[in-house]
Amino acid sequence: MAVTLGDVARHAGVSLATASRVLNGSARTVTDELSARVRSSAQELGYLPNAPAQALARASTATIGVLLHDVADPYFGAIARAVGDASSKAGLLSLVASTDADPEQELHAVRMLHAQRVRAIVLAGSAYTDPAAAGPIDEALAGYRAQGGVVTAITEHGPGYDTVSPANRAGAAELVRALIGMGHRRFAVIGGPERLRVSQERLAGVREALTEAELTLPQDCVLEADFSREGGRRAAARLVDGHPGELLPTAILALSDICAVGVLAELRARGIDVPGRVSVAGFDDVPLAADLAPPLTSVRMPLELMGREAVRLALAATPGAEPQVVALPLEVVLRASTAPPARA
Structure with missing residues (x-):
């Protein structure tokens, strides 16, 4: 069986990238000690360099x-x-x-x-x-x-x-703490797709702050949506339909500003006053957040x-x-x- 670059890397105790830089002639330098180890392992194992890989490494x-x-x-x-x-x-x-x-x-x-x-x-x-x-x-x-x-x-x-x-998780937790400080106790969250790590981090921050305050987040108040305007609007519609009248939470957290744009649009279309009846907050603080009607509370990402x-x-x-x-x-x-x- 032919000896691979991975075999050389394992034998030399270095990363695959480091072994490639030594043997394929990358312009990025490697220390003399690491270079010597890689070349020694290659010689000992009988590794033959791959010519196309050498060409690519030299020609970024x-x-x-x-x-x-x-x-x-x-x-x-x-x-x-x-x-x-x-x-x-x-x-x-x-x-x-x-x-x-x-x-x-x-x-x-x-x-x-x-x-x-x-x-x-x-x-x-x-x-x-x-x-x-x-x-x-x-x-x-x-x-x-x-x-x-x-x-x-x-x-x-x-x-x-x-x-x-x-700090996605910490930022989400601070947002919830700020709203709790205003007096909010009943929250709904419109998060992003569950398959995205950022969505999970932000939702974890929300739950962390609510747990600290001994508040619960009902499962039917956690809605998944695409990180898009239409995703936010559809999720807001589901939330309002499922929580008519006084059952609607007092604060809706959209875990991206672009989702929050859709939430505001849906609430406006239904005649639900923001923030008179329900407060809405976003996440990211994109440039348009301050120009919405009303201007959007958000977590500022640099x-x-x-x-x-x-x-x-x-x-x-x-x-x-x-x-x-x-x-x-x-x-x-x-x-x-x-x-x-x-x-x-």
Whole structure:
């Protein structure tokens, strides 16, 4: 059986990416000690380098690929713009791939960016919680990294990646605490798709704060929706239909601003006053949040900083180094869409 690059990496006690950089001639440097170990293992095992891999490792382009879920979403639009600006300042071009939160499309995009020999890939969309969806993508990214590519992530995508990590769970908990401080006791949550890790993190923060306050979140007050305007509107319709009159919770938390836009639209269409009858809050604090009617309470994500930091990590990546995590605190921004409840 032919000796593989993975065999060499295991024998030398290094990562697959490090072994590739040594044997395939990547422009990214490796320490003399690690290089010697890899070459010694390759010689001992009789490994024969792969010529196409060597060519790819030496020929990465001046391009950074950005994987995101929906370029029309203001959240992703702000990140994409920041990545583009930071890339341009470094003399690089950014290439955006919008995958509609579809694992198959994301896998295809990773393979295409690999084939285009991009210098780095920024994962701007949430990771998937289902191993069947995430596994093939992780394998494709591992192959890309093994040939000298760099991957950075915005939000947690698993160990091994340099990561820009906004405090989604803590931000959601602080939002709930602020509304409890206004007097709210009955909440509903319109979350994102369960298969997205960000959705689960934000919902966990909501539950954490409610538990601290010894408040319950009924199951029929937790609704799953797409992170979209229509998703938020449809979920709000289900919530109102299922909780007529005084049964409607006093605060609705939409775990993305774009969902909150749909919630506000549905409540307005039904003649339900915000915040007189029900308060509404979002998450992300995209630029349009302050311009809605009423202006939207939200959790501010430093979107431009997140994009810039992802590029900085990609350009500063050092072979064999421990992955870096840049933790970013979030801020609750109270606006006119929330107020003390008229009823408990």
